[in-house]
Amino acid sequence: MSKFAGINNAEISSGQAAKILIMFAQGSAALILPSAVTAIAKQDGWLSMLIAGPFNYFILLVYLALADRFPNMSLAQYAEKIVGKWAGKALTFIYILFFLLLSALVLRNISDFMSLSVLPLTPEWFIDSTFMLVVIYGVFLGIETIARTGEILFGWGMLVIVIIIFSLFNQFSFQNFEPVLYEGVLRPLKGVYPILGFPIGEFVFITAILPLVRKQDRKKLRKSLKTSVLLITFLSVLITVFLVGVMGVDETSRSPFAVYDMAKNINIEEILVRVEILVAMVWIGTVFMKLALCVYVLAVLTAQMLNLSTYRTLIVPYAFIIVPLSLIAYRNVAHSRVFAMGVWTVYSLFHGFLLPFLLLMIAMIRKQRDSSDGGFPEIKPQKSQDAQQTDMTNEKIGTPDQEPAKA
């Protein structure tokens, strides 16, 4: 393996791509989303989560159809092929703004959570900056490292969910679900609205990850992503069912971080108590994954739009924008909830569904396909000064298998 392997044109497996998708979906959404859905759909919130599953898969189908036509290119690259160079660059710029804001909002989620629940006296800018330092390092190491981190965190996340679920069985009450569908199917359907934007519309990040999936793994990709959609839906339903079953509708819809508050209820014979910090740890891990992926995609799209040879030099400069943006993005937690659950869905679906769908339609009408490589230019190891000098001497006197240069 060369010294520069994995820096730019890294490869991941289809399983890693699926786990990345799951971590992205669970990051920030798992803690915040169920309360918003329960506020709309009440005790039928779990049905909203279930209904959102097919939407989830449909959006992924659009990305997969684009990836079938342009297997080695990211959204920034095939947008230029489909709608022309400058229109494609303009489209990529729109996505750059989207991922810039998304990164800031995800960072704000974590600082809100930390300052409200775990570190109330620590200033938000300090939480943001320290968290961003870790993210910068992760993104700097590349997608392979992010994917491997995701694999580790995925295992821990599943373990914590299982611990929480088993520990809360004794407090679960089926009466909290009654009456089922008391206002018909309309209420659960309305509950799907926040899920469409958060996280389904945000899945557009995967368009920059799909070309990095190993070529021999591409056949398994569709199956892996289908499994990940099933798992995302199952986990969302499970979390919502337990939230309503343990805390009831009112408490769930009022709580800003419902899963964290639910974990506070765990008490098994005074032996297993205060395990909510486990939730916090796993949630910080999933949010790290989501933020790292957002910053990675942001830097990669920018580098591809500007025809740069590497994305890594853009990471720290972008951190200078993301941190202050996260500080002013929301005035308070209430504003964040109104924006995330009301405005964000429309904004996110525009980027996550409408634009990719239009690109796909245009590509289908024009019958465009291109399997050329859209990766970054190869980075070759620089020769040392001694080696360069030897080369120059060889050029002058001619190498052993060459004729000496004529005067």
Add this chain to the structure above:
Amino acid sequence: MLGPIILVLFAIATGIVIWRHNGGVGRFRERGWSLFILVIGALYSLAILLNMPIPNPTDWISAVLAPIYKPILAWIEEGM
């Protein structure tokens, strides 16, 4: 006043690293764009630290998308 000074110093240090590293390997285009984004970010941070009136992107988006999302929200909140 300590915050802005630290920020400016940190931005200058980052700029020097970007300048030297990219210049050393002949990536002048990368250096230019990185420094451009860095300057925007540093100015943005500085403006916030000095309490200057900064437009909030979430307010912009809310205002632009109001004709679309407000009717949807009204429909969702109907009967709640």
